[in-house]
Amino acid sequence: MRRWTSLAALATAMLLAPAVADAVPPHPLQDQVFRARDMVMPSLVHIEPILEVFRMGERGNIAVTGSGVIFSADGYVLTNNHVVENATRVTCTLSDQREVAADLVGRDPLTDLAVLKLREATPPDGWPHAELGDSDALQVGEYVMAMGSPLGLSRSLSVGVISSLNRFIPASQMPSGSPTGLYNTWIQTDAAINPGNSGGPLVSLDGKVIGINARAIPIFGENIGFAIPVSLAREIARDLILTGEVQRSWVGVRWQSTENLAGFFDLSDKDPQGAVVGSITHGSPAEEAGLQAGDVVLEYDGEPVNVRFEEQIPALEKRIANTPVGRQVPLLVLRQGQHQQVTMTTQRRAKTEGGQKDHPQWGFTVREVTQEMATSLNLPGPGGVMVTGVKPGSFAAEAGLRPGDLVMRLENIEIEDLAHWSQAAQEAVEQATNRLLLTVKRGPVRYFVVLKPIYTQPTALKAPASSRKSS
Amino acid sequence: MINRHLVPALLLALAVAPALAGDEARIRKAFRKAGPSVVPIHYTLRLLEAPEGGQGNKIEGVLCGVVAGPDGLIVTTADVFPDAGGDPRQTFMPTRFAIKIAGREFTARAVGLDRDRNLAFLKVDNPESFPAPPARFASRSPRPGERILLLGLLGELHEYAPTFTETRIVSSLAGKGQRFALEALVQDLTIGGLAVNLKGEGLGIIGEDLLESSPAGTAALAAAGNVLSLFSSLSQGQRPGYPVLFPYAGLLDDLIASPPALDLDPPERRGWLGIIMQPLSRDLADYWQVPGPGGVIIGSVLDGSPAEEAGLQVGDIILEVDDAPVRVRELRDLTRFRELVQRVGAGKEVPLAIFRGGERQIVPLTLGARPKNVFLAEQQEESEFGLTVKELTFDFVQATNTPSDVTGVFVAEIENAGWADVAGIRVNDVITAVQGQNVDDLQEFRLAMEQVHEQQPENVVFFLRRGMRTRFVPVSPDW
Incomplete structure (x- = not known):
């Protein structure tokens, strides 16, 4: 009987156990x-x-x-x-x-x-x-x-x-x-x-x-x-x-990892050192230093470089960015099997964001052309402004202006940058010029566009189109 | 009463019935005879310049074509071929053609293009086993009033079964005198099809008149080779305005007699300036106060072109060619100007009247021959790599904004999941070196690849240019 009692007690204890744990969380x-x-x-x-x-x-x-x-x-x-x-x-x-x-x-x-x-x-x-x-x-x-x-x-x-x-x-x-x-x-x-x-x-x-x-x-x-x-x-x-x-330094190199390229560049298969120069930006410090695509950079500023896998590229980019602007950086380069010393002077990285501007009287928006954009689009220089949008049914749309057009000139004014453009555009609007010649570059081709805006008396500003989203 | 009317009616019926029955039989016969020559062409278009980081948009579609020669020559419309000089980010280029008949697929390649007549010529890769018979063409031109059949295809749902529409020629259009307006609206899969007379003899290839100011036509031209806008109208099912039939019986006969179709566009005879043009609109003429009935503004002068040699500059306006005024006001007029230049002929010296800096000048110029374009460019297939390259052509260089000092070959085709694809090579990349050896042209590429095939290295390193950037791409084929 005693034995039974203790078994019952044990069973009761087992049933109760979780409830007890809930009360005191040992988690x-x-x-x-x-x-x-x-x-x-x-x-x-x-x-x-x-x-x-x-x-x-x-x-x-x-x-x-x-x-x-x-x-x-x-x-x-x-x-x-x-x-x-x-x-x-x-x-x-x-x-x-x-x-x-x-x-x-x-x-x-x-x-x-x-x-x-x-x-x-x-x-x-x-x-x-x-x-x-x-x-x-x-x-x-x-x-x-x-x-x-x-x-x-x-x-x-x-x-x-x-x-x-x-x-x-x-x-x-x-x-x-x-x-x-x-x-x-x-x-x-x-x-x-x-x-x-x-x-x-x-x-x-x-x-x-x-x-x-x-x-x-x-x-x-x-x-x-x-x-x-x-x-x-x-x-x-x-x-x-x-x-x-x-503030960052910039040298104008696109790096590649040595993965699968070690044999081609005479690097040790087991432990390939260095980073491959994949591409060089025209007019960059790397170009001025005589660096070439296909060079393998073994040392940067006296420290070894190791980009065997692409995951290692950001660290190298950061190392370069953290180098003081204007520093003469010694590089050890492997070029066609030969070691060479190259000195490269870092440059300050230009701003990468372009400002924007709208022209409600004409019906389009433009963006500043940054150095980065000019390079990637093979533009002759940083001049002009880029058309980012054309409002359907606007004077600009009617004249045939398109997003992606690079506006080089307004009338006879050679556009230098966004500020210069904004000023020229504002003057044209103030004078209510109703026939404007825009000279644009569309890809490699030059086009001429005649804007024929009609200016109305300024009315109460409409509330801008609004919406809501999460970032 | 009844009898009196019944008798003439019966007599009439007796007289008409055989005629009707005979008509039906003729149509049936004509359809049976010529129908098998109309085939579905499955094509793939790709963006000339893929967006950064993207695989490149692809469009697949079906076009109607006509077998025109025993050696697998197929004629269709040039709708899917973009004009050189369009925005490469919006320009789709055909990269693959295949004709599907009875469950079998026959690949084909473009061998010729006649932009003015809006015709393209394809050739089947293995003509020996190609089952579709060539069409026979009539020896005389059709006339207004004549009843004809338009042979085309039904849609995908009906597996592109052959079909026809009976219609009538309602007008012979002025101008080149070889275009005809039809009574019927033309269905999508009849464009590129065959027009036949009631004997089943081919009269020409069915097209639409892009030069007329139908909304679709204007849109297609205005986009300067932007095939997208053309397809948006295609998807609407029917074309607005008059469809037009182009009889090319004579031309096709010549072609069949002397293949390949490169002869179509004989480069040695047709004149070429080497410029990208913009029409002198009325607005621009007013703005610059340019006299005359129109003109052509030079937007770009191609490297090494006759225009460059003559010293023509971007912004010059051509007013006269060989004393003939250039009546170009709108995009659609440009074709007329191109024809004028082509007709004058290569090698001929012509005076051009141009407007530069507010003044009229005469510039003597010797027209050149049009160099090969991407469609006619020689190509090399590297099947182990799943890679097809072509020589660099002026229109490729122009459309992709490739710097003029770049030499090499461009990637025309990449096999899905082939080794080149896996390694990350993309269509329109320019290959400038293979295994460290510069390849300036297709011949050098072939030589370099021969060595690669002999040596079979584990990684074959291609050095290529994509846009303004270069990169090394190791490819590991399955030797």
């Missing part, structure tokens, strides 16, 4: 998530900028949403460049749901990072802020949290792991025409990242920011998001706060 992961949440969530920012956009030959505004994170007691916020690019106004909603206006401190399209500063006076004990961690010590499989405003749903948190580190994605283009993602590989995570998460933090279990969420694959993929490593973000933020911009 270390859950604990860590809660703790990390509490460390970062208060510094999470929901950003609602109004962006100026140019499309179909007109200028308009769109309201977008994005995310950000306060990382200093005095109220600096890290986010993505593409969240605040062309913003006419930025409003931040803090974790306590207070709305605070913010000023743009600086943007860096090449890394897709930007820094804002909260406009309100700093509270006595500082703004709640998250600590920036170390992205160099991460491991695949490590638990992480993404925080932000996916699809505008503010203060959201998702949990996942690091799916891959050091993911190489070829540089892509921003809407402004600037390339981006040249200088970093990416942290890939399966913590859900959606449009709107952009600029929000990727957080480790110890409650530190390890990445800035920037990209998702919303159409074909699920649970594939990409974050910019925080080590890069920290550097860029420092530069933006100090000088409002990021």
Whole structure:
């Protein structure tokens, strides 16, 4: 009988066990998530900028949403460049749901990072802020949290792991025409990242920011998001706060890895050193130094170069970018089996974004031609402005102007740049010139376009076309 | 009462019936005889310049064609061939043709192009086994009022079964005198088909008159070779305005007698200037105060062309050729100007009246012969690599904005998932070196590839140019 009793007691104890566990959570992961949440969530920012956009030959505004994170007691916020690019106004909603206006401190399209500063006076004990961690010590499989405003749903948190580190994605283009993602590989995570998460933090279990969420694959993929490593973000933020911009060196080389090319360039198969010069930009420091496509650069500034796989290209690009502008850099080059010393003088990287301008009286929009655009389109020089959009039914459309046309001349004025163009265009509008000759380049061909605008008395400005989206 | 009316009616019926029956039989016979010569041509078009990072857009479609010679010569419309000089990002270039008959596929290649008559000539790669019989052509031209059959094809749903429309020629159009307006609207898959008389003899290839100001025609020309706009009208099913029949009986006879069809566009005889043109619109003429009935503005002067040798410049306006005024106001008039130049002939010295800097000048110029274009360019297929290249032609260089000092061969075709494709070589890349050896032309490419085939290296390194950038591409074929 006693035996029976004790069995019954045991059974009762087993039945009760889960309930007891619920009351006292001995779950270390859950604990860590809660703790990390509490460390970062208060510094999470929901950003609602109004962006100026140019499309179909007109200028308009769109309201977008994005995310950000306060990382200093005095109220600096890290986010993505593409969240605040062309913003006419930025409003931040803090974790306590207070709305605070913010000023743009600086943007860096090449890394897709930007820094804002909260406009309100700093509270006595500082703004709640998250600590920036170390992205160099991460491991695949490590638990992480993404925080932000996916699809505008503010203060959201998702949990996942690091799916891959050091993911190489070829540089892509921003809407402004600037390339981006040249200088970093990416942290890939399966913590859900959606449009709107952009600029929000990727957080480790110890409650530190390890990445800035920037990209998702919303159409074909699920649970594939990409974050910019925080080590890069920290550097860029420092530069933006100090000088409002990021200064970089440029040499004008497109690098290739030595993979499958080692034999061709007489490199050791087992341990091929160096990076292959794939392409050289006309007029660049590399060209001036006499570098050639097919050279293998073994040493840069006295340090060995090793780009065996394409994942290693961003690090080399970054090393070059971090070289002081105007420095004479010694290179050790392997050219047709011979070692050679070459000296190359770095140049400041020209700005990569072109400004835009609309011409509502004529019905088209234009963009500044940057050095980068001029090179990639094989234009004779940086002169002229590029037509980005033509409004259907406008005078410009009627005259046959097309997106992609490079406007070289307005009447007899040779257009130097966007400012010069804007001034010439404004004068023409002020004088109500009703017959204007535009000389454009369409591919390699020159075309002439006669604009015949009719100017009406200025009426009340129509509200610009508006829409809403998540970044 | 009934009887009195019935008798004449019966008599009438008796008299008409055999005539009607005979008519039907003739149509049936004509269709049976000529129908098998009308074949579906499956084509693939690709963007001349693929967007950065993209695979390059592809358009596939079907076109009607007419077998015109025993050696597998097929005539169709030139609609799918873009004009050189269009925006390469919007210009689609045909890269593959295949004729499908009874479940079998016969590949074909373009061998000739007659832009003015809007005709293209293809040749089947293996004519021995090609089952479709060549059409027979009538010896005399058709006349207005004549009843004819338009032989074409039904759509994909009906597996491109042969079909016909009976119609009547309603007008012989002025001008070249070889174009006819028809009573019926022409269905999509009849363009490129065959017009026959009731004996089943070919009268010509069915086309549409791009020169008339039908909205579709103007759009197609205005886009200067932008095939897209043409296809948007194609998809609407029927063409607005009068479709036009081009009888080429004589021309085709010549062609069949003397293949290959390169003779079509005899480069040694036709005059060529080597410029890209813009019509002198009324607006532009008013703006610059240019006198006369029209003109041609030079938008680009091709390297090594007769225009360059004569010192013509971008922005010059050609007013007269050989004392004949250039009546060009709109895009559609440019064809007339091209014809004028071609007719004058290569090697002939002509005075050109031009307008430069507000003044009229006379410039003597010796017309040249038109060099080969991409369609006629020689090619080399490297089947192990899944790669076909062609020699660089003036129109390729022009359309892709390739710098004039670049030499090499361009990639005309890439086999899907072939080794070149896997390695990342793309259509329109210019290959400038193979295994470190410069290849300035097709001959040098062939020599370099011969060595490659002998040595069979694990990685074959191509050095190529894509847009303004160069790169090394290692390809590892399955030797």
